[in-house]
Amino acid sequence: MTTFPDRPHTALLVVDVQNGVVAQAHDRDAVVGAVATLVDRARRERVPVVWVQQTDDEIVRGSDGWDIVPELAPADGEPRIEKQHGDSFEATELAGILAGLGVGRVVVAGAQTDACIRATLHGAFVRGYDTVLVTDAHTTEDLTAYGAPPPAQVIAHTNLYWGFQSGPGRTATTAVAAEVDLVGAAGQPIANTA
Template structure:
């Protein structure tokens, strides 16, 4: 029930699954495998897949191996790749225009990092009127306990918990496991 009129479509949003972002991430291989399966299922259902790729001059330099999307995932030639430099994939990008062109009002979100770009993007989508589903077992992050953060499994669990209770007029938030994502 998105608040975006004339946009009944769904898109799978794959955020920052890049070599240097997920190289040391918690449960990296399992998460990437789930995202790979979601991409395959979305394509089979003719649901658009939109890729988001972070760049930063100090550590994720455009064109470098660390900046590239992981080898297990490959955007199709006709799939949008949105370049971003802020946590929220909508800020300073053409993501909104891409989604409007595709008629998308519902996002299914996967990727990294849970406590940064995923959190910012799901909130950004929701406040912009999108129904926003977080795939609870298809997002991850690197260990930030050295800076006082909880262990990654707890960060993921907390994010899934609070997102499952989000609410706002005219739109929905949800958390589902990858196996339960319905692109219909």
Template sequence: MTTLDNRPQTALLVIDVQKGVVGDAHQRDEVVANIASLVDRARGAAVPVVWVQHHDDHLEQGSDDWQYVPELERDAAEPLVHKSHGDAFEDTDLEEVLAAAGVGHLVVAGAESDACIRSTIHGAFTRGYDVTLVEDAHTAGDKTAWGAPPVADVIAHTNLYWKYQSAPGRTAGAVPTSEVGFG
């Protein structure tokens, strides 16, 4: 299990499900519905839900595109981490938020699969966290014009390699929404 001392708790990490990030994303409605289901189940099990919200030169903090999608409502008591890098741990208070809650295992959902999701799951894993990627609760926009594979392939590949990620004292995995357990 986690290599972090005295961190037995699990948290749901919801990354960048913002209007300007997922507006035209692959299977947007299905992914957002799965994330909403995860949020409801985490809350019902008293598992912390931590929200991450990106901003940069193309996604101005406070703009309409910067807002979370209307289907997902953050409870005012739930932590919100603002970031401007792909890895949600970089130059943020995410580590402090998780440490205060005793979290050593992250269940990760959101956007974008080939950017902030990938960066954050790797960042968490190298920092000692156990990391479960929810395979049908992350998405991305189409980047084929810049030479990227189709989004469905990006998602499938991310899920495939995360299922087999390994390191001493930590676990990684990818499971569908229906198999995520918060008990």
């Protein structure tokens, strides 16, 4: 039910699954595995995969920490977005790429739950996209030393509240990776370009 009636497609956004971002992440291997499964399914179902990478003073472009984790590999032709803000749409070409693909619905996975995942979900939603948070395919590091709840609670809370997000003309939902509908009720796969 996206606010973009002329955009029937869905895209999988893989946000910041980079060495320097997930090195100390809660349940890292399981989350990366869930993301890998989603990426494989998206490719089989001809759903675009868009890779997002944080670039800043701590995660320098071209460094080992900037690289996407070795378990995942963007395929030739899959869009890659570099960002400097939490919201993957902010000051990037993401909205234009999604428009060009006819995407009105995004499935979001990656890191970190309480930063870039949260910001990207809200950014997509307020821009009119239907959003799906993959509940077992996002993670964060332990920031309890700074007053944050433990990572498992941060993840659980985000999963809880995102399912209650609402707005006219768009939906916000959650699903586990194994049950995510990558095409969407109104969507359709992108024509095979291979």
